[in-house]
Amino acid sequence: MTDSFTFRLLATDGKARRGVVSMPRGQVRTPAFMPVGTAGTVKAMYLDQVRDLGSDIILGNTYHLMLRPGAERVARLGGLHEFARWPYPILTDSGGFQVMSLSQLRKLTETGVTFRSHIDGQRFEMTPERSIEIQGLLDSDIQMQLDECVALPAKPKEIERAMELSLRWAERCKTAFGEQPGKAMFGIVQGGDVAALRVRSAQALKAMDLKGYSIGGLAVGEPQAVMLDMLDATCPELPEEKPRYLMGVGTPDDILKSVARGVDMFDCVMPTRAGRHGLAYTRRGKINLKNARHADDPRPLDEESDCPAARDYSRAYLHHLVKSGEALGAMLLTWNNLSYYQKLMHDIRDAIEARAFVERSAEISEGWARGDLPAV
Incomplete structure (x- = not known):
């Protein structure tokens, strides 16, 4: 354990980086995938299970938690770690993405953004200072x-315009955050799909000497090639001795290609959301348990997996649970998916x-390309 926040590179292979983030509540092995615990819970999972699968850190959502149950x-009640019974590191996003995407009647100014809750219509104001206060x-x-x-x-x-505003807000967040031993505030590189703006944003944030840097505004519907081009432009501008976090990414293929470009941390709702909708991730690709062809299949999702959800339950049973709308189906498939991501x-x-x-990435990709085994 440590009383400070540090990042140490342990190995590199090309631009891919193996490291460790250390902080008082524990270490995060990188490259790392952070399960999304939007409202203080990773949906359909016990947090003890999440930890047992190999998760060093989870993500909480500022917007949702400020609306319900309320940050104060x-x-x-002792903070989010005590509230959710997760004594290990937690990353919280700023709430900005949800304000922009979920809220109604929002108004953006230099000061911040005012918006109405998607839950009950109540009016709120989110400023850089308030975001840091909530976190x-x-x-x-x-x-x-x-x-x-x-x-x-x-x-x-x-x-x-949005990139420049985000830089000014980053300065205000840095001031509001101040010095908090053992904790970190990350800046967020913006710039859309314009490489020159990404470079300007990254350079300005680097000059602020923050403890870590995130790359935001990607994986929002643009082609993967565009995302990778932006990473190619951005990552070389970020300091090698600080962690790099690609927000909201993504598919296993996105992760492999982003690690190859020097990214250290990821989060995405994909494995948990897919599990709740009948989709399983395996080393042979995705398996849609809604499909009728699984109704009589006695095989597990993956007979070689260490995860009981993948190894011990038949596809026929999982298909039955999904088609019946049983909660256990969502639980088992989420368990399988997070297990797969952490094994990856x-x-x-x-x-x-x-x-x-490079060789291992090719093997993983070839496994997906071969696809699932034929039905028995």
């Missing part, structure tokens, strides 16, 4: 700056350590 209430009340270990995330496609002038990250870390990342 969480603080009175402090939640007592998260890594806190994100408030930024403006522009939906793509957008005009370059609009992207530039484990394999990536080991491959970088052995300087075999």
